[in-house]
Amino acid sequence: MSGPGFVSPVLFPPPAPRGAPAGGRLIAVADVIDRVTGGVFRLAAWGALVVVLVQLAVVLLRYALGLGSLWLQETAVYAHAGLFLLAAAFTLARGGHVRVDIFYATMAPRPKAWVDALGTLVFLMPFAIVLLWLSVPYAARSWALMERSREASGLPLVFLLKTLIPLFAVLMFCQGVAQLCRALAVLRGDTVAAVDA
Numbered sequence: 001m002s003g004p005g006f007v008s009p010v011l012f013p014p015p016a017p018r019g020a021p022a023g024g025r026l027i028a029v030a031d032v033i034d035r036v037t038g039g040v041f042r043l044a045a046w047g048a049l050v051v052v053l054v055q056l057a058v059v060l061l062r063y064a065l066g067l068g069s070l071w072l073q074e075t076a077v078y079a080h081a082g083l084f085l086l087a088a089a090f091t092l093a094r095g096g097h098v099r100v101d102i103f104y105a106t107m108a109p110r111p112k113a114w115v116d117a118l119g120t121l122v123f124l125m126p127f128a129i130v131l132l133w134l135s136v137p138y139a140a141r142s143w144a145l146m147e148r149s150r151e152a153s154g155l156p157l158v159f160l161l162k163t164l165i166p167l168f169a170v171l172m173f174c175q176g177v178a179q180l181c182r183a184l185a186v187l188r189g190d191t192v193a194a195v196d197a
Helices: 004-011 023-065 070-093 109-145 158-162 164-187
Strands: none
Touching (some): 023 164, 070 158, 109 158
């Protein structure tokens, strides 16, 4: 898929139908971001299978054959880290992150939307921006050196794995935009289900 037909719906969601509330645009933007982070999650979910199979191979090699493989051990560690970095935005979209839920669960939709909007603006977005700002030079330096494992028999493509850190920051920021769009739609009175979607 290429060309403007693929890019334009992602960058510019179609206009809301005439007579539709303006919150429809906010929800459309949030839905596009959710689809992107969902696609990244589905790709990353295969990392769980990689982690299990590689860890099984490490255990079998070590205890059945008496062999060790640093390359396989590093693969398991990096696949595990990549799985979490790439799945975090999707988890946020589904409300799966840990939260101290003393009052939030019993709140009405509008106060929930205020909590979500303020939490996103005060905590999530600044965190994502600072992480991106700090991690881009870190990943760029790794690319410039074509960094590999410190161990001779380790992974040769560490620079690719370090790229996941700024990607994580971008995905979390984008998911924060989606969360903010849904909260704003509720606060504008356009929809009640937007926060719980």
